[in-house]
Amino acid sequence: MSRKSTNGHPGDTQTFDLFDDTAAETSEPKEKREASEPTPTTDATQVSAHIALSDTTELLALCERWVARGWLRDLDRALVRFLAMEAPDAPPLLLLGAALASHQLGRGHVCLDLNATLNAPDFALSLPPEGDDLTDPPPLPSQVLATLTLADWQAALHHPMLASNGPGNTPLVVSHNGNTTKLYLRRYWQYEQTLHQEIANRLTGEEGNGICRSPIHWTIDSGTEPAGTCRSQIHRAMGDDSHPGILPQALNTLFQPTTTLDWQKTACALAARNRFGIITGGPGTGKTTTVVRLLALLQTLQLAEPDAQPLRIRLAAPTGKAAARLNESIAGQVSLLPTEALADLCDEAVTEQLKASIPTEVTTLHRLLGARPDTRHFRHNAANPLALDVLVIDEASMVDIEMMTAVLRALPAQAQLVLLGDKDQLASVEAGAVLGDLCRRAEAAHYTPETAQWLESATGQPLPPDYIDAQGQPLDQAITMLRVSHRFNEYSGIGQLAQAINQPSHAQSDQEKHQALNKVLRHGYPDLHHLTLTDDAALDKLVIHGSHDKFINGGEGRTDHNGAPIAPPTGYRHYLNVLNTQRPRGASFEENADAYNDWASNVLSAYSHFQLLCALRKGPWGVEGLNLRIAKTLRHEKLLYGSDFTLEKGWYEGRPVLVTQNDYGLKLMNGDIGITLAVPDPRTPGKTLLRVAFPTSDVEKPIRWVLPSRLHTVETVFAMTVHKSQGSEFNHTALLLPPTINPILTRELVYTGITRARDWLTLVEAKRGVLNEAVTREVMRVSGLEEI
């Protein structure tokens, strides 16, 4: 094998990197769905299907047929061919496993679970959605694997060149845990190993450079203390019974006394105690508020030490959009911190130092790690670690396993990592659902009696017995789930709907869930409108002016939790009106840059008031069909102009675009939204040319103007997929569910879509009943992190 090379070392960058772009070739995550009814087969089909398990030529031919049908990717077949060429004596069952394991990566899974595959073989390929016509189908996986037993498959997963049970050079790794067997491409096995090892080291305080035994559990010798950046510092900061230390005092300065358990205070205390921490919670539960206070707490503890320098803290998010949003909210929160009172707790006059040492700038993970063009390797890695003491990552649910591993590899051993995110949101499109996997036990907390006692001393709050578990694992002690939404109270339909949807399937029956949902939808909440489409007009009305008349009082007169007025819901007419009515007149673009920047800022801000989200990309109910349809509707309203061809494939004034790949040359990030505007052409007086306006965080140059010809990876964004909307929020969000159920429609997708709504939500069912079906299907991502 010429291209495989690894010494199995977590810091090793020479891991097996066959088919480097597997993660980029993504489609849709795996969903729990009804298996398609196997198509009746002939004996001949069954015979040929069975032969594929014992004959490599037959297996390759079968893969060929699967690829032709779109059930398997070219990439997966190429891998199998390559392996078969390198090792002609490889068992066909091993090759089949390799094809399926590779295929899972494109669907968000880190590995192939053999047991699950044998239980529901048709989930292993990208079969068409239920209801699609399957004429002359190739053999289904369920037919191919019909007589195969787990023992036979396990027995075939051996070949000195291709598969091993752990460290080594083989391209495949087989992992056994109890009765479960998983097959990995080595690179992904290595990612999991590194993650386990690095996180476990942060929880125990050990240096990280070894390989974990497989399977790995987050068990640490009893009696091991949790590891903080400076364990002795935290110990000192606790004080004792007679003299409370700086930690409890600072927590009391940051948090007002409450009658109920303040989870935000708990989160700060736990995150300060460990070198690894997670703060998870739904929308508006105060993740940002909490992390700002945590940073103030950490700096206070640091500056209270004699001659200490402030901690070097960096904030990051997976996308430019998420980074910009955190930037916005964090700046406001920092100004509210009681820095003087905190500084008083330190012996020295450190108020100014404390204020200055809490960062407000948020960068993307790609920028932080130093992305380099044309390679997946970063400038910062184990050999060239990041220069920081604390790293906070927001929207961590969007971080895939490869990126999370890159972060942990580049993090100095003594540095502290805090992940923020909503564990219930859709995971990244790429393989791995790291935050969700790590937070599997967060709901019940599982704090040990020792942690509970420490927390009570630190925060003055006793923990209810429900959250205490003598069997709690070390990872549990580093996670806090925020449980109270401060944005959506009991009078908010958005909040109530999110809660009703988010109940896991083990907590209630499908029927109970449907009843709970329908109760919320019928209640008449002021911020929620449920629309079932019966004709085209209702959808047109929604995208033009937001169907504000469907909300109580037309959406007038509402205030937010601080008493500030909430603007009524709008549609796309709003930003197009701003575009048309506020256009600077008669001035050259260069000489009147401020006026053009103000105009563009207002248009962009107006655009963010409304966004239509949908589940699919293709077809009339997907992004492609909806974009064209909405553009034509707006043209009919005389809000946009252009031929059918222009509206579908060209550039026109008012076209909103979404950047779909980072472009470092243009300083544009995946997720950025720009609006196309006509500005005076400097070369031809009296004429205009189109430029796309993107917002920046630079107050001097608030708009980046880009010529359309320079934008290669953008798409129209009248409709945006829920996947792409992660990390964004819109005043009025409309979530459109297609008329037929599709594997991509799941509870996580609906939850993520509706929680993008800040003030108003219109939930659109193209056909009644789809919502009920979607919310009872859960994303099941396969990875080894589940075994923690």
Ligand SMILES: Nc1ncnc2c1ncn2[C@@H]1O[C@H](COP(=O)(O)OP(=O)(O)OP(=O)(O)O)[C@@H](O)[C@H]1O
């Ligand atoms: N303990 C609290 N008491 C009252 N209001 C709070 C509290 N914590 C947060 N808030 C307010 O609730 C709103 C949401 O808080 P924040 O932005 O911190 O939540 P989040 O979880 O980060 O939200 P998002 O869903 O946007 O990620 C903010 O207006 C904030 O000021």
